[in-house]
Amino acid sequence: MNIGRKPNIYTKKRWNNRMVNIDVIDVAKIIKNQKLFFSTHKTLDTKFRKSQLKTLKRLLKENEELFFDVLKKDLGKSEYESFGSEIAQVLDEIDFALKNLNSWVEKKRVSAAWVSFPSRHYVYSVPYGVAYIIGAWNFPVLLTLTPLVGAIATGNCVILKPSELAQHTSNLLEKLFVKYFDEDYIKVVQGDAEISQQILNEDLDYVFFTGSSRVGKIIMKKAAERLIPVTLELGGKSPCIVDEDANLEISAKRVIFGKMLNTGQACVAPDYLLVHEKIADKFVQLLKERILNIYGNEPLQHEDIGKIINDNHFLRLVKYLTNGEVFHGGQVDKEQLKISPTLLVNVNWSDEVMNEEIFGPILPILTFSNLNDTIDLLNKFEKPLAAYYFSANKKKQEGFIKNLQCGGGMINDTMFHFGNPELPVGGIGNSGLGQYHGKYSFDTFSHKKSIVKKPYYLDLDLRYPPFKNKLKYLRAIFKL
Numbered sequence: 001m002n003i004g005r006k007p008n009i010y011t012k013k014r015w016n017n018r019m020v021n022i023d024v025i026d027v028a029k030i031i032k033n034q035k036l037f038f039s040t041h042k043t044l045d046t047k048f049r050k051s052q053l054k055t056l057k058r059l060l061k062e063n064e065e066l067f068f069d070v071l072k073k074d075l076g077k078s079e080y081e082s083f084g085s086e087i088a089q090v091l092d093e094i095d096f097a098l099k100n101l102n103s104w105v106e107k108k109r110v111s112a113a114w115v116s117f118p119s120r121h122y123v124y125s126v127p128y129g130v131a132y133i134i135g136a137w138n139f140p141v142l143l144t145l146t147p148l149v150g151a152i153a154t155g156n157c158v159i160l161k162p163s164e165l166a167q168h169t170s171n172l173l174e175k176l177f178v179k180y181f182d183e184d185y186i187k188v189v190q191g192d193a194e195i196s197q198q199i200l201n202e203d204l205d206y207v208f209f210t211g212s213s214r215v216g217k218i219i220m221k222k223a224a225e226r227l228i229p230v231t232l233e234l235g236g237k238s239p240c241i242v243d244e245d246a247n248l249e250i251s252a253k254r255v256i257f258g259k260m261l262n263t264g265q266a267c268v269a270p271d272y273l274l275v276h277e278k279i280a281d282k283f284v285q286l287l288k289e290r291i292l293n294i295y296g297n298e299p300l301q302h303e304d305i306g307k308i309i310n311d312n313h314f315l316r317l318v319k320y321l322t323n324g325e326v327f328h329g330g331q332v333d334k335e336q337l338k339i340s341p342t343l344l345v346n347v348n349w350s351d352e353v354m355n356e357e358i359f360g361p362i363l364p365i366l367t368f369s370n371l372n373d374t375i376d377l378l379n380k381f382e383k384p385l386a387a388y389y390f391s392a393n394k395k396k397q398e399g400f401i402k403n404l405q406c407g408g409g410m411i412n413d414t415m416f417h418f419g420n421p422e423l424p425v426g427g428i429g430n431s432g433l434g435q436y437h438g439k440y441s442f443d444t445f446s447h448k449k450s451i452v453k454k455p456y457y458l459d460l461d462l463r464y465p466p467f468k469n470k471l472k473y474l475r476a477i478f479k480l
Protein backbone atom coordinates (compact mmCIF):
# COMPACT_ATOMS: atom_id res chain seq x y z
CA MET A 1 0.00 0.00 0.00
CA ASN A 2 1.35 3.45 -0.89
CA ILE A 3 1.01 5.68 2.15
CA GLY A 4 2.78 8.56 0.42
CA ARG A 5 5.94 8.47 2.51
CA LYS A 6 9.35 8.01 0.95
CA PRO A 7 11.12 4.82 2.06
CA ASN A 8 14.47 5.05 3.78
CA ILE A 9 16.57 3.99 0.80
CA TYR A 10 19.49 5.33 -1.17
CA THR A 11 18.70 7.58 -4.10
CA LYS A 12 20.66 9.65 -6.62
CA LYS A 13 20.53 13.38 -6.07
CA ARG A 14 22.42 16.56 -6.98
CA TRP A 15 24.17 17.63 -3.81
CA ASN A 16 27.09 20.00 -3.27
CA ASN A 17 27.25 20.41 -7.07
CA ARG A 18 27.73 16.75 -7.89
CA MET A 19 25.50 13.71 -8.38
CA VAL A 20 25.82 11.51 -5.34
CA ASN A 21 24.03 8.67 -3.63
CA ILE A 22 22.45 10.07 -0.53
CA ASP A 23 20.47 8.38 2.16
CA VAL A 24 16.91 9.64 1.91
CA ILE A 25 16.46 10.87 5.43
CA ASP A 26 13.65 9.22 7.30
CA VAL A 27 12.28 12.39 8.85
CA ALA A 28 9.25 10.60 10.26
CA LYS A 29 11.53 8.36 12.31
CA ILE A 30 13.63 11.28 13.55
CA ILE A 31 10.53 13.12 14.75
CA LYS A 32 9.04 9.99 16.30
CA ASN A 33 12.26 9.45 18.27
CA GLN A 34 12.34 13.09 19.35
CA LYS A 35 8.74 12.82 20.56
CA LEU A 36 9.74 9.80 22.62
CA PHE A 37 12.70 11.71 24.04
CA PHE A 38 10.43 14.65 24.89
CA SER A 39 7.97 12.34 26.63
CA THR A 40 10.69 11.22 29.07
CA HIS A 41 10.38 14.80 30.55
CA LYS A 42 14.16 14.99 30.66
CA THR A 43 14.11 18.42 28.98
CA LEU A 44 11.88 19.84 31.74
CA ASP A 45 14.81 19.77 34.13
CA THR A 46 16.56 23.16 34.28
CA LYS A 47 19.87 21.44 35.06
CA PHE A 48 19.57 19.43 31.85
CA ARG A 49 18.85 22.56 29.82
CA LYS A 50 21.82 24.36 31.34
CA SER A 51 24.13 21.45 30.65
CA GLN A 52 23.00 21.39 27.00
CA LEU A 53 23.58 25.13 26.67
CA LYS A 54 27.08 24.57 28.02
CA THR A 55 27.57 21.75 25.49
CA LEU A 56 26.61 24.16 22.70
CA LYS A 57 29.12 26.64 24.06
CA ARG A 58 31.79 23.93 24.05
CA LEU A 59 30.89 22.92 20.50
CA LEU A 60 31.50 26.49 19.34
CA LYS A 61 34.65 27.10 21.34
CA GLU A 62 36.38 23.80 20.62
CA ASN A 63 35.74 24.10 16.88
CA GLU A 64 36.27 27.81 16.31
CA GLU A 65 38.95 27.20 13.67
CA LEU A 66 36.67 24.83 11.74
CA PHE A 67 33.92 27.45 11.77
CA PHE A 68 36.37 30.10 10.51
CA ASP A 69 37.33 27.74 7.71
CA VAL A 70 33.79 26.93 6.50
CA LEU A 71 32.61 30.55 6.76
CA LYS A 72 35.60 31.57 4.63
CA LYS A 73 34.68 28.92 2.05
CA ASP A 74 30.97 29.72 1.96
CA LEU A 75 31.05 33.51 2.20
CA GLY A 76 34.68 34.62 2.09
CA LYS A 77 34.33 35.97 5.62
CA SER A 78 37.38 37.16 7.57
CA GLU A 79 37.99 35.57 10.97
CA TYR A 80 37.17 38.94 12.52
CA GLU A 81 33.70 39.01 10.92
CA SER A 82 33.09 35.31 11.53
CA PHE A 83 33.88 35.74 15.19
CA GLY A 84 32.21 39.13 15.72
CA SER A 85 29.02 38.65 13.74
CA GLU A 86 28.44 34.92 14.20
CA ILE A 87 30.28 32.97 16.91
CA ALA A 88 30.56 35.70 19.57
CA GLN A 89 26.90 36.60 19.13
CA VAL A 90 25.76 33.04 19.79
CA LEU A 91 28.11 32.71 22.77
CA ASP A 92 26.68 35.93 24.16
CA GLU A 93 23.13 34.56 23.78
CA ILE A 94 24.15 31.34 25.56
CA ASP A 95 25.73 33.24 28.48
CA PHE A 96 22.67 35.49 28.74
CA ALA A 97 20.37 32.44 28.84
CA LEU A 98 22.57 30.66 31.41
CA LYS A 99 22.56 33.74 33.62
CA ASN A 100 18.80 34.24 33.49
CA LEU A 101 17.40 30.76 33.06
CA ASN A 102 16.56 30.17 36.74
CA SER A 103 14.33 33.21 36.82
CA TRP A 104 12.81 32.60 33.35
CA VAL A 105 11.70 29.05 34.17
CA GLU A 106 10.05 30.05 37.44
CA LYS A 107 6.27 30.04 37.33
CA LYS A 108 5.10 33.66 37.56
CA ARG A 109 2.45 34.48 40.15
CA VAL A 110 -0.09 37.11 39.06
CA SER A 111 -2.90 38.83 40.95
CA ALA A 112 -5.89 36.60 41.51
CA ALA A 113 -9.32 37.42 40.15
CA TRP A 114 -11.95 38.01 42.88
CA VAL A 115 -14.49 35.75 41.22
CA SER A 116 -12.41 32.69 42.01
CA PHE A 117 -11.57 33.70 45.60
CA PRO A 118 -9.77 32.07 47.34
CA SER A 119 -7.14 31.06 44.77
CA ARG A 120 -3.62 31.62 43.48
CA HIS A 121 -2.97 32.40 39.82
CA TYR A 122 0.15 31.48 37.89
CA VAL A 123 1.71 31.52 34.42
CA TYR A 124 3.85 28.47 33.66
CA SER A 125 6.25 28.51 30.67
CA VAL A 126 6.26 25.06 29.10
CA PRO A 127 8.01 23.75 25.98
CA TYR A 128 6.01 22.95 22.86
CA GLY A 129 7.69 19.61 22.09
CA VAL A 130 9.58 19.19 18.81
CA ALA A 131 10.61 22.47 17.22
CA TYR A 132 11.78 22.77 13.63
CA ILE A 133 14.34 25.56 13.06
CA ILE A 134 15.01 26.53 9.43
CA GLY A 135 18.09 28.70 8.82
CA ALA A 136 19.16 31.14 6.10
CA TRP A 137 22.58 31.09 4.40
CA ASN A 138 23.86 34.60 5.02
CA PHE A 139 24.83 34.11 8.70
CA PRO A 140 24.66 30.32 8.67
CA VAL A 141 25.96 29.85 12.22
CA LEU A 142 24.24 32.78 13.89
CA LEU A 143 20.82 32.26 12.33
CA THR A 144 20.58 28.56 13.15
CA LEU A 145 22.19 28.56 16.58
CA THR A 146 20.65 31.72 18.08
CA PRO A 147 17.09 30.33 17.86
CA LEU A 148 18.48 27.00 19.06
CA VAL A 149 19.60 28.68 22.31
CA GLY A 150 15.98 29.69 22.94
CA ALA A 151 14.68 26.23 22.06
CA ILE A 152 17.14 24.53 24.44
CA ALA A 153 16.43 27.03 27.22
CA THR A 154 12.71 26.22 27.06
CA GLY A 155 13.17 22.44 26.90
CA ASN A 156 12.18 21.63 23.33
CA CYS A 157 13.66 18.90 21.15
CA VAL A 158 14.94 20.35 17.89
CA ILE A 159 15.36 19.59 14.23
CA LEU A 160 17.80 22.06 12.80
CA LYS A 161 18.01 22.63 9.05
CA PRO A 162 20.80 24.96 7.98
CA SER A 163 20.57 26.49 4.52
CA GLU A 164 21.81 24.25 1.73
CA LEU A 165 23.41 27.30 0.07
CA ALA A 166 26.05 27.60 2.81
CA GLN A 167 27.12 24.01 2.13
CA HIS A 168 30.37 23.87 4.06
CA THR A 169 28.80 25.30 7.21
CA SER A 170 25.81 22.99 6.86
CA ASN A 171 28.13 19.94 6.57
CA LEU A 172 30.13 21.03 9.59
CA LEU A 173 27.06 21.62 11.73
CA GLU A 174 25.75 18.13 10.96
CA LYS A 175 29.11 16.54 11.76
CA LEU A 176 29.54 18.40 15.05
CA PHE A 177 26.01 17.95 16.35
CA VAL A 178 26.22 14.18 15.95
CA LYS A 179 29.33 14.33 18.13
CA TYR A 180 28.06 16.68 20.84
CA PHE A 181 24.32 16.01 21.12
CA ASP A 182 21.96 13.06 21.36
CA GLU A 183 20.19 13.08 17.98
CA ASP A 184 16.91 12.11 19.59
CA TYR A 185 17.19 15.49 21.31
CA ILE A 186 18.78 17.76 18.67
CA LYS A 187 19.31 16.63 15.10
CA VAL A 188 20.79 18.57 12.19
CA VAL A 189 19.12 17.61 8.93
CA GLN A 190 20.77 18.86 5.77
CA GLY A 191 18.86 19.55 2.60
CA ASP A 192 16.90 21.88 0.38
CA ALA A 193 13.26 22.93 -0.01
CA GLU A 194 12.24 19.35 -0.75
CA ILE A 195 13.55 17.90 2.51
CA SER A 196 12.23 20.94 4.34
CA GLN A 197 8.76 20.25 2.96
CA GLN A 198 9.03 16.61 4.06
CA ILE A 199 9.80 17.76 7.60
CA LEU A 200 6.89 20.21 7.51
CA ASN A 201 4.58 17.32 6.63
CA GLU A 202 5.34 15.72 9.98
CA ASP A 203 3.84 16.15 13.42
CA LEU A 204 5.85 19.21 14.53
CA ASP A 205 5.01 21.38 17.52
CA TYR A 206 6.72 24.63 16.48
CA VAL A 207 8.34 26.09 13.36
CA PHE A 208 10.93 28.84 13.53
CA PHE A 209 11.87 30.12 10.07
CA THR A 210 14.51 32.60 8.95
CA GLY A 211 14.56 33.46 5.25
CA SER A 212 12.77 35.30 2.51
CA SER A 213 9.21 36.64 2.70
CA ARG A 214 8.35 34.48 -0.34
CA VAL A 215 9.29 31.23 1.39
CA GLY A 216 7.93 32.54 4.71
CA LYS A 217 4.45 32.57 3.17
CA ILE A 218 4.88 28.96 1.98
CA ILE A 219 5.98 27.90 5.48
CA MET A 220 3.07 29.66 7.17
CA LYS A 221 0.55 28.13 4.77
CA LYS A 222 1.99 24.69 5.37
CA ALA A 223 2.02 25.17 9.15
CA ALA A 224 -1.58 26.42 9.04
CA GLU A 225 -2.74 23.02 7.74
CA ARG A 226 -1.86 21.55 11.13
CA LEU A 227 -2.22 24.77 13.16
CA ILE A 228 1.46 24.63 14.08
CA PRO A 229 2.60 27.91 15.65
CA VAL A 230 5.29 29.75 13.68
CA THR A 231 7.83 32.50 13.99
CA LEU A 232 8.90 34.07 10.70
CA GLU A 233 12.11 36.09 10.62
CA LEU A 234 12.04 37.61 7.14
CA GLY A 235 13.68 40.40 5.18
CA GLY A 236 12.80 43.38 3.03
CA LYS A 237 14.18 46.69 1.92
CA SER A 238 15.50 48.56 4.96
CA PRO A 239 15.75 52.31 4.32
CA CYS A 240 18.48 54.56 5.66
CA ILE A 241 17.76 58.29 5.89
CA VAL A 242 20.48 60.91 6.30
CA ASP A 243 19.10 64.33 7.21
CA GLU A 244 20.66 67.73 6.63
CA ASP A 245 21.70 68.16 10.29
CA ALA A 246 23.54 64.81 10.63
CA ASN A 247 27.24 64.54 11.40
CA LEU A 248 28.16 63.67 7.84
CA GLU A 249 31.70 62.28 8.37
CA ILE A 250 30.64 59.82 11.08
CA SER A 251 27.37 58.95 9.31
CA ALA A 252 29.30 58.05 6.13
CA LYS A 253 31.52 55.66 8.12
CA ARG A 254 28.55 53.98 9.80
CA VAL A 255 26.49 53.65 6.61
CA ILE A 256 29.40 51.96 4.77
CA PHE A 257 29.96 49.70 7.79
CA GLY A 258 26.32 48.56 7.68
CA LYS A 259 26.29 48.09 3.92
CA MET A 260 29.56 46.16 3.82
CA LEU A 261 29.14 43.80 6.79
CA ASN A 262 28.98 40.33 5.22
CA THR A 263 29.34 42.13 1.86
CA GLY A 264 25.83 43.53 2.19
CA GLN A 265 24.28 40.08 2.57
CA ALA A 266 22.53 40.94 5.83
CA CYS A 267 18.81 41.11 6.52
CA VAL A 268 19.23 44.36 8.47
CA ALA A 269 21.72 46.00 6.09
CA PRO A 270 20.73 49.50 4.96
CA ASP A 271 19.24 48.55 1.59
CA TYR A 272 19.08 52.04 0.09
CA LEU A 273 19.89 55.59 1.10
CA LEU A 274 17.68 58.67 1.21
CA VAL A 275 19.81 61.79 1.62
CA HIS A 276 18.52 65.30 2.23
CA GLU A 277 18.94 67.22 -1.03
CA LYS A 278 20.86 70.06 0.66
CA ILE A 279 23.74 67.79 1.66
CA ALA A 280 23.43 65.04 -0.97
CA ASP A 281 26.45 65.97 -3.12
CA LYS A 282 28.71 66.35 -0.11
CA PHE A 283 27.51 63.12 1.51
CA VAL A 284 27.88 61.00 -1.62
CA GLN A 285 31.44 62.31 -1.96
CA LEU A 286 32.13 61.39 1.69
CA LEU A 287 30.80 57.87 1.08
CA LYS A 288 33.13 57.49 -1.89
CA GLU A 289 36.10 58.74 0.15
CA ARG A 290 35.25 56.32 2.93
CA ILE A 291 35.13 53.37 0.53
CA LEU A 292 38.45 54.42 -1.04
CA ASN A 293 39.93 54.94 2.39
CA ILE A 294 39.13 51.41 3.52
CA TYR A 295 39.21 49.29 0.37
CA GLY A 296 41.57 51.33 -1.86
CA ASN A 297 41.69 51.35 -5.64
CA GLU A 298 41.61 47.58 -5.96
CA PRO A 299 38.75 46.67 -3.66
CA LEU A 300 38.25 43.21 -5.16
CA GLN A 301 41.68 42.23 -3.84
CA HIS A 302 40.91 43.48 -0.33
CA GLU A 303 40.81 40.68 2.24
CA ASP A 304 37.75 42.11 3.98
CA ILE A 305 35.52 41.96 0.89
CA GLY A 306 33.63 38.70 1.10
CA LYS A 307 32.11 36.74 -1.75
CA ILE A 308 28.55 36.57 -3.01
CA ILE A 309 27.05 33.25 -2.00
CA ASN A 310 26.52 31.76 -5.50
CA ASP A 311 26.31 32.43 -9.26
CA ASN A 312 22.58 33.19 -9.22
CA HIS A 313 22.86 35.86 -6.56
CA PHE A 314 26.00 37.26 -8.23
CA LEU A 315 24.22 37.62 -11.61
CA ARG A 316 21.15 39.11 -9.92
CA LEU A 317 23.34 41.77 -8.31
CA VAL A 318 25.35 42.51 -11.48
CA LYS A 319 22.06 43.33 -13.23
CA TYR A 320 21.43 46.14 -10.72
CA LEU A 321 24.61 47.89 -11.87
CA THR A 322 22.77 48.98 -15.02
CA ASN A 323 20.21 50.89 -12.91
CA GLY A 324 20.85 54.63 -12.48
CA GLU A 325 24.50 55.61 -12.73
CA VAL A 326 27.52 54.11 -11.00
CA PHE A 327 29.04 56.96 -8.97
CA HIS A 328 31.73 54.75 -7.48
CA GLY A 329 32.66 51.06 -7.64
CA GLY A 330 30.93 48.70 -10.03
CA GLN A 331 33.89 46.31 -10.40
CA VAL A 332 33.00 42.63 -10.56
CA ASP A 333 34.92 39.36 -10.58
CA LYS A 334 32.86 36.39 -11.76
CA GLU A 335 35.51 33.84 -10.88
CA GLN A 336 35.72 34.94 -7.24
CA LEU A 337 32.04 35.98 -7.08
CA LYS A 338 33.07 39.41 -5.83
CA ILE A 339 31.53 42.84 -6.34
CA SER A 340 33.18 46.02 -5.12
CA PRO A 341 31.34 48.47 -2.83
CA THR A 342 29.17 50.41 -5.27
CA LEU A 343 27.31 53.71 -5.02
CA LEU A 344 24.45 54.18 -7.50
CA VAL A 345 23.05 57.66 -8.14
CA ASN A 346 20.25 59.01 -10.35
CA VAL A 347 18.16 56.02 -9.37
CA ASN A 348 14.37 55.97 -9.79
CA TRP A 349 11.82 54.34 -7.51
CA SER A 350 10.68 52.30 -10.51
CA ASP A 351 14.15 50.75 -11.09
CA GLU A 352 14.59 47.04 -10.39
CA VAL A 353 17.16 47.78 -7.69
CA MET A 354 14.47 49.71 -5.78
CA ASN A 355 11.89 46.96 -6.04
CA GLU A 356 13.76 43.91 -4.71
CA GLU A 357 15.79 43.34 -1.55
CA ILE A 358 19.38 43.98 -2.73
CA PHE A 359 21.37 41.73 -0.37
CA GLY A 360 24.75 42.79 -1.73
CA PRO A 361 27.34 45.61 -1.66
CA ILE A 362 25.33 47.99 -3.86
CA LEU A 363 23.90 51.18 -2.38
CA PRO A 364 21.34 53.14 -4.44
CA ILE A 365 21.08 56.76 -3.36
CA LEU A 366 18.01 58.95 -3.70
CA THR A 367 17.31 62.41 -2.28
CA PHE A 368 14.46 63.90 -0.25
CA SER A 369 13.44 67.36 0.89
CA ASN A 370 10.82 66.80 3.59
CA LEU A 371 11.15 64.14 6.29
CA ASN A 372 7.44 63.76 7.05
CA ASP A 373 6.54 63.34 3.38
CA THR A 374 9.32 60.77 3.07
CA ILE A 375 8.04 58.79 6.05
CA ASP A 376 4.50 58.90 4.60
CA LEU A 377 5.88 57.55 1.33
CA LEU A 378 7.87 54.77 3.01
CA ASN A 379 4.79 53.74 5.03
CA LYS A 380 3.06 52.97 1.73
CA PHE A 381 5.68 50.28 0.94
CA GLU A 382 6.04 46.84 2.55
CA LYS A 383 7.12 47.27 6.18
CA PRO A 384 10.89 46.79 6.40
CA LEU A 385 12.81 44.72 8.97
CA ALA A 386 15.00 47.70 9.89
CA ALA A 387 15.21 51.44 9.33
CA TYR A 388 17.96 53.93 10.11
CA TYR A 389 17.86 57.68 10.65
CA PHE A 390 20.82 60.02 10.95
CA SER A 391 20.13 63.44 12.47
CA ALA A 392 21.22 65.51 15.46
CA ASN A 393 17.67 66.72 16.06
CA LYS A 394 15.99 64.83 18.94
CA LYS A 395 12.48 65.88 17.97
CA LYS A 396 12.93 64.62 14.42
CA GLN A 397 14.49 61.41 15.75
CA GLU A 398 11.39 60.73 17.89
CA GLY A 399 9.13 61.57 14.92
CA PHE A 400 10.99 58.99 12.82
CA ILE A 401 10.76 56.34 15.58
CA LYS A 402 7.05 56.90 16.19
CA ASN A 403 5.87 57.38 12.62
CA LEU A 404 7.80 54.94 10.46
CA GLN A 405 6.53 51.35 10.58
CA CYS A 406 9.43 48.88 10.69
CA GLY A 407 10.73 45.92 12.72
CA GLY A 408 13.39 47.95 14.56
CA GLY A 409 16.32 50.20 13.82
CA MET A 410 18.84 52.73 14.97
CA ILE A 411 19.38 56.44 15.28
CA ASN A 412 22.76 57.63 13.98
CA ASP A 413 24.12 54.14 13.31
CA THR A 414 23.34 50.85 11.61
CA MET A 415 23.07 47.14 12.48
CA PHE A 416 23.86 47.06 16.22
CA HIS A 417 20.27 46.74 17.42
CA PHE A 418 20.50 43.12 16.23
CA GLY A 419 23.23 42.16 18.68
CA ASN A 420 21.79 42.87 22.14
CA PRO A 421 20.01 39.92 23.83
CA GLU A 422 17.93 42.46 25.78
CA LEU A 423 16.32 43.67 22.53
CA PRO A 424 13.72 41.69 20.55
CA VAL A 425 14.54 40.94 16.92
CA GLY A 426 11.65 40.54 14.55
CA GLY A 427 9.81 42.12 11.69
CA ILE A 428 6.34 43.46 11.11
CA GLY A 429 4.04 42.63 8.20
CA ASN A 430 6.09 41.48 5.24
CA SER A 431 9.33 41.44 7.28
CA GLY A 432 8.14 38.87 9.80
CA LEU A 433 6.02 37.59 12.60
CA GLY A 434 7.19 37.13 16.20
CA GLN A 435 10.46 37.93 17.93
CA TYR A 436 13.53 36.31 19.40
CA HIS A 437 16.86 36.90 21.22
CA GLY A 438 17.31 36.65 24.99
CA LYS A 439 14.07 36.41 26.98
CA TYR A 440 12.08 36.94 23.76
CA SER A 441 13.47 33.62 22.47
CA PHE A 442 12.42 31.95 25.71
CA ASP A 443 8.91 33.35 25.34
CA THR A 444 8.76 32.41 21.65
CA PHE A 445 9.66 28.77 22.24
CA SER A 446 7.40 28.31 25.28
CA HIS A 447 3.68 28.04 25.63
CA LYS A 448 2.29 30.19 28.46
CA LYS A 449 0.09 27.92 30.50
CA SER A 450 -2.38 29.67 32.86
CA ILE A 451 -2.96 27.73 36.05
CA VAL A 452 -5.25 28.61 38.94
CA LYS A 453 -4.76 26.74 42.23
CA LYS A 454 -7.71 26.45 44.61
CA PRO A 455 -7.76 25.23 48.17
CA TYR A 456 -10.74 23.20 49.49
CA TYR A 457 -11.64 25.60 52.28
CA LEU A 458 -14.32 28.19 51.58
CA ASP A 459 -16.54 27.09 48.73
CA LEU A 460 -18.72 30.14 48.06
CA ASP A 461 -22.33 29.45 47.05
CA LEU A 462 -22.40 32.57 44.88
CA ARG A 463 -20.99 30.74 41.86
CA TYR A 464 -23.56 27.92 41.86
CA PRO A 465 -27.20 27.96 40.68
CA PRO A 466 -29.79 28.99 41.56
CA PHE A 467 -28.61 32.50 40.46
CA LYS A 468 -31.80 34.26 41.50
CA ASN A 469 -31.07 37.41 43.63
CA LYS A 470 -27.29 36.95 43.22
CA LEU A 471 -26.63 39.41 40.39
CA LYS A 472 -26.19 42.35 42.79
CA TYR A 473 -23.32 40.55 44.54
CA LEU A 474 -21.65 39.85 41.21
CA ARG A 475 -21.99 43.54 40.30
CA ALA A 476 -20.41 44.47 43.63
CA ILE A 477 -17.45 42.15 43.03
CA PHE A 478 -16.86 43.58 39.54
CA LYS A 479 -17.60 47.09 40.85
CA LEU A 480 -20.04 47.50 37.93
Ligand code: NAD
Nearest residue numbers: 135136137162163192193196211212215233234235236267
Ligand atom coordinates in the same frame (compact mmCIF):
# COMPACT_ATOMS: atom_id res chain seq x y z
P1 NAD B 1 15.13 31.36 1.57
O1 NAD B 1 13.78 31.78 1.96
O2 NAD B 1 15.42 31.08 0.14
O3 NAD B 1 15.56 30.03 2.37
C1 NAD B 1 15.55 29.95 3.78
C2 NAD B 1 15.45 28.50 4.22
O4 NAD B 1 14.20 27.96 3.79
C3 NAD B 1 16.52 27.56 3.67
O5 NAD B 1 16.96 26.72 4.71
C4 NAD B 1 15.79 26.77 2.60
O6 NAD B 1 16.29 25.46 2.43
C5 NAD B 1 14.37 26.72 3.13
N1 NAD B 1 13.37 26.65 2.08
C6 NAD B 1 13.44 27.20 0.83
N2 NAD B 1 12.31 26.95 0.15
C7 NAD B 1 11.52 26.21 0.97
C8 NAD B 1 10.22 25.64 0.82
N3 NAD B 1 9.51 25.77 -0.29
N4 NAD B 1 9.71 24.94 1.86
C9 NAD B 1 10.40 24.80 3.00
N5 NAD B 1 11.63 25.32 3.20
C10 NAD B 1 12.18 26.02 2.20
O7 NAD B 1 16.08 32.51 2.16
P2 NAD B 1 17.65 32.68 2.03
O8 NAD B 1 17.97 33.00 0.61
O9 NAD B 1 18.36 31.57 2.69
O10 NAD B 1 17.89 33.97 2.94
C11 NAD B 1 17.78 35.27 2.46
C12 NAD B 1 16.52 35.94 2.97
O11 NAD B 1 16.40 35.75 4.36
C13 NAD B 1 16.53 37.43 2.75
O12 NAD B 1 15.24 37.85 2.37
C14 NAD B 1 16.85 37.98 4.13
O13 NAD B 1 16.42 39.29 4.36
C15 NAD B 1 16.19 36.99 5.02
N6 NAD B 1 16.83 36.95 6.33
C16 NAD B 1 16.14 37.37 7.43
C17 NAD B 1 16.76 37.39 8.68
C18 NAD B 1 16.06 37.85 9.92
O14 NAD B 1 16.62 37.71 10.99
N7 NAD B 1 14.87 38.40 9.83
C19 NAD B 1 18.08 36.96 8.78
C20 NAD B 1 18.74 36.55 7.63
C21 NAD B 1 18.11 36.53 6.41
